Amino acid sequence: MTNNPLKFHWSLSQAGDKLRSSGEYKELSGLLNYEDQLNLCLKAEENGIDSMLMAIGFTRPDPLLLTTALGLDTKHIKFTVAVRSGLITPAYFVQQINTASQLIGDRIYLNVVSGHTPSELKYYGDFKEKEERNARTKEFVQICNAFWKHDEPVNFNGTYYQVENGTIATPYNSEKGRPEIYIAGNSQNAVDLVSEHGDCLWRFPESPSDLAPKILGALTAGKQAGLITSIIARPTQEEAVKAAENLITNFVESNKKAHENYKKRFDSQGFKEIMEKAINSDTSWITPYLWNGAVPYMGAPSIALVGSYENIANALLEYKQIGITQFLFIGWPDIEEIEHFGKGVLPLVRKMEKVKELKQVAV
DSSP states (O other): OOOSOOEEEEEOTTTTOTTGGGSOGGGOOOOOOHHHHHHHHHHHHHTTOOEEEEOOSTTSOOHHHHHHHHHHHOSSOEEEEEEETTSSOHHHHHHHHHHHHHHHOSOEEEEEEOOSOHHHHGGGTOOOOHHHHHHHHHHHHHHHHHHHHOSSOEEEEOSSOEEEEEOOOSOOSSSSSSOEEEEEOSSHHHHHHHHHHOSEEEEOOOOHHHHHHHHHHHHHTTOEEEEEEEEEEESSHHHHHHHHHHHTTTOOHHHHHHHHTHHHHOOOHHHHHHHHHHHHOSOSBSSSSEEOTTHHHHOGGGOEEEEEHHHHHHHHHHHHHTTEEEEEEEETTHHHHHHIIIIIIHHHHHHHHHHHHHHHHHO
């Protein structure tokens, strides 16, 4: 187990609307309440959260523009900006990110995704199949990193992108010279991409024993691995389970139908795996702390760590034992959940990390 402290992130995608994911995809609003967004960022700063995930898609505002606005109104919180290849050229994207870093400082990470909803990708003029999107994303990240290295003018002649004597005069505002790069995906392609060109692999959670061999490739390459998961933490286990049950009390069959066509809607391996397990399993508990009871109603990202402060802290340390060092949380609702985490779970995690570190030193 690494001695580095766990790092925690939070999704901004549902600020002000805790049941956003339970409706029909095409009916979701892209309007935002800026005060709700800002309040969640400020709450995250108060509760030990490193960054906010800035999701991408037609139902959301532009992640980089929103990041810049929120960055100017906050002090410390970082922003994990989602990007898809095919929407913008790598050179221009680097110029945008570098410019944003000059405005808000070294507070930007990247969440590189290839897209998981073909029908939505076509809104943006992207008609590539999954394998082509993956190959294009690899070229995209290669070119971005080449610009950030500043070794020489960038020349690249790939299948999807060509660059000749490329130079970006606005640098990224950090000693490292580039943002940290997170690669999201449950596939081997994601493992390969982060191993070659990224810093951390994002995956959906499974039991630690099932997950361990799937992140080994990234860890062996010297990269990190993290989990994207919802969280429901309360002072006692009974309260946490009750909160989870209450979350889906008011859902009806129409909510479930919004996600029934997932096989046609998504071509993401991770989304399909989570949905299939939730729909076909006889129990909604994968482990004593990992619950997928809301997944049929709210989609794959609602798979959740559920438990008392102590049990959640123990679960996080159990994942750390297999090499998971970062967590991206979603809350229901976020403001309430982020306080439960920051005041109840996080102090226990830091205490447990210190105890384990001292034991390792003693041995």
